[in-house]
Amino acid sequence: MAPRLVQPEFSVQRDGERCIACGVCVRQCANQVHSYHPEYEEVRAAAERCVGCHRCAWLCPTGALSIIHTPPTYRHGGHWSSEAISNVYKQADSGGVLLGAMGNSQPVPVYWDHLLLNASQVTNPSIDPLREPMELKTFLGRKPDQVELEMSGPEPSLATxxxxxxxxxxxxxxxxxxxxxxxxxxxxxxxxxxxxxxxxxxxxxxxxxxxxxxxxxxxxxxxxxxxxxxxxxxxxxxxxxxxxxxxxxxxxxxxxxxxxxxxxxxxxxxxxxxxxxxxxxxxxxxxxxxxxxxxxxxxxxxxxxxxxxxxxxxxxxxxxxxxxxxxxxxxxxxxxxxxxxxxxxxxxxxxxxxxxxxxxxxxxxxxxxxxxxxxxxxxxxxxxxxxxxxxxxxxxxxxxxxxxxxxxxxxxxxxxxxxxxxxxxxxxxxxxxxxxxxxxxxxxxxxxxxxxxxxxxxxxxxxxxxxxxxxxxxxxxxxxxxxxxxxxxxxxxxxxxxxxxxxx
Amino acid sequence: MSRNKTIDARGVYYKQLNETIHAAVAEGYHHLVLQGALGQRYIGVGLGPEVRITINGVPGNDLAAFMDGATIIVNDNVQDGICNTMNRGKVVVRGDAGDIISYGMRGGRLYIAGDVGYRTGIHMKSFRDQKPVVVIGGTAQDYLGEYMAGGMLVVLNLQDSPRPAGDFLGTGMHGGKIYLRGRVPPHQLGREVGTAELGDQDWEELRAVLDDFFAETRLEDPGLARDQFTLLYPKSLRPYGNLYAY
The missing domain is CATH 3.20.20.70 (Aldolase class I)
Structure with a gap:
């Protein structure tokens, strides 16, 4: 089978002076990026399998690993992004549906960032939550159109x-x-x-x-x-x-x-x-x-x-x-x-x-x-x-x-x-x-x-x-x-x- | 000791009727007889074991939904959505049933003496000792056993209709078995469904269910024979296993 056309998204950089070939990265990576090669007495990486989760770099006891995002170097323009090109390769390879996980990762507008909050100045003064009560308690469920009280007893009670x-x-x-x-x-x-x-x-x-x-x-x-x-x-x-x-x-x-x-x-x-x-x-x-x-x-x-x-x-x-x-x-x-x-x-x-x-x-x-x-x-x-x-x-x-x-x-x-x-x-x-x-x-x-x-x-x-x-x-x-x-x-x-x- | 109580359902709103039923069960009555049911919804929803309800009249939608062990006998027709997500128990209908019966049913038995409407047995599934069984004395319409994942659906076609079941039979089926009395042309079947003759074990399993069905529905067994039936089974337990790119 011909090698896949999709280029790796990450580069696994191992500092040879720091790496002690302890094998932590080998054991930690479920994607089998790292493997120990006894003939060379060193750990090597298959970067095309790396998903960029940084588990290995986080746990490397000598700090020898860096995972660098290296977007594919296809020659592309504004219309054909490298992701779009990679996706075509993947589907031409497999004939399958492209899967994604977590939320949309496209650079689309974030409307929250277009909204700004108010604050009080001089009038209606602001409140310091460290010293004054501040209620975050929230009730979810159907609320009545109106609330009626029963006042005939010694204490008022809710009639609704x-x-x-x-x-x-x-x-x-x-x-x-x-x-x-x-x-x-x-x-x-x-x-x-x-x-x-x-x-x-x-x-x-x-x-x-x-x-x-x-x-x-x-x-x-x-x-x-x-x-x-x-x-x-x-x-x-x-x-x-x-x-x-x-x-x-x-x-x-x-x-x-x-x-x-x-x-x-x-x-x-x-x-x-x-x-x-x-x-x-x-x-x-x-x-x-x-x-x-x-x-x-x-x-x-x-x-x-x-x-x-x-x-x-x-x-x-x-x-x-x-x-x-x-x-x-x-x-x-x-x-x-x-x-x-x-x-x-x-x-x-x-x-x-x-x-x-x-x-x-x-x-x-x-x-x-x-x-x-x-x-x-x-x-x-x-x-x-x-x-x-x-x-x-x-x-x-x-x-x-x-x-x-x-x-x-x-x-x-x-x-x-x-x-x-x-x-x-x-x-x-x-x-x-x-x-x-x-x-x-x-x-x-x-x-x-x-x-x-x-x-x-x-x-x-x-x-x-x-x-x-x-x-x-x-x-x-x-x-x-x-x-x-x-x-x-x-x-x-x-x-x-x-x-x-x-x-x- | 079995304690009986008769409840007059005529003109009673469903919510009140169901509260009356829950109250009677809480009081320790084991057998309730509802007289004059007329479309009240949600009868028997979530009811646990050791309760038996006999219904005279036509109960409304979602009869025995989420039911968990009770027995309900209906001496008439029923409407839509009965035995929705039923976990355990038994429902016997001595008439016809509407659409979407036994949706997501996980256990227990449902016997319908007459015909059923569309979308019967969608998402039926079995789990460990729980195996839902639905037997239809008459015919079924389209989408029988869609997405079926477990259990047993039986269509007896006792009136010998030329069309025992509708189109899209077993579409998306990935578990369980459908026993159908008669033959179905291939164009009526979902792509995921295979057909076969009944094996010894199949017939033994079906025969045991049929004996109970005829006893409960009080229908006469016309002498059903193994070679009258077709077994419908899922071709794959993973029909959508190879859908995705890497």
Missing amino acids: TLAPQLELSMPIMFSAMSYGAISYPACKSLAMAARELGTLANSGEGGLHPDFWDFGPSMIVQVASGRFGVTPDYLGAAAAVEIKIGQGAKPGIGGHLPGEKVDDSVSRTRMIPVGSDALSPAPHHDIYSIEDLRQLIYSLKEAVRYRKPISVKIAAVHNVAAIASGIVRAGADIVAIDGYKGGTGAAPAMIRDNVGIPIEFALAAVDDRLRSEGIRNLASVVACGGFRCSADVVKALALGADAVYIGTAALIALGCHMCQQCFTGKCNWGIATQDPYLTRRLNPEIGAQRLYNLLSGWAHEIKEMMGGMGINAVESLRGNRHHLRAWGLSDRELKILGISAVGE
């Missing part, structure tokens, strides 16, 4: 029956990542951190491992078209149930966990035989209309006896506002909207990079639509898809989100280096793999602590930013677009986002 609510210590949750797509210790890290932080993790559509049922009160469980691991006990164990209709990284495309990743433990969790493909196509074949969705929502409400909120997660697509309105009218307590930059363990790259719309616009459009229809209180809106830092979160809240889901940021906290090869199952950081040799590299206690640290830092930053605006509760920030200004956007973009330009 409230719909079930999720109580979060901060408006940030961990987004859906299935066991199977990510490893056991990664799932455990997320669940432990969610419990410790007083927020929620999300099982994804791959079921809940029996070991994690204790974390149920800190978990949202998903129901998708494949119904993996969905039993009455599964629904009963969780704080809320989420119907997964779509995912930002692959709108209109379903899940496909290859049989190689379905080992005994994943099999138990998904409740499918070992080694069988786990197919969950995009359409739920029992949902062809808003009325059908309503039937599943209420079927789940019946199954949990109306004690838990039901969420519906969709990808942000062109007419997302109308779809979200239908979902709210179908009885969902929470609508989760996953934007164009949302992550995934595997998606066809063409879909990931070309389908859907950015969360900034989707969120603004949905919030506007629900408000104009007078149904914004009937459901909470959760935004997701590429949140990188606490400022992104604050901007999303000001645009109208009740809370956000973070996925990629959480995995980076666990050690992910964004090599975007999750679908190979060879994650050297023990996150997106089921190989026991690799998964034991991730210690759930350490992982949970790192997630706790990350969100503790973000929570404090959010308090500082809110305090700067003179706001002392996240409730007052939500949908408060007066605190946003934009630069470098067109009038039409400003109109859709519902915000003014800087200086206005």
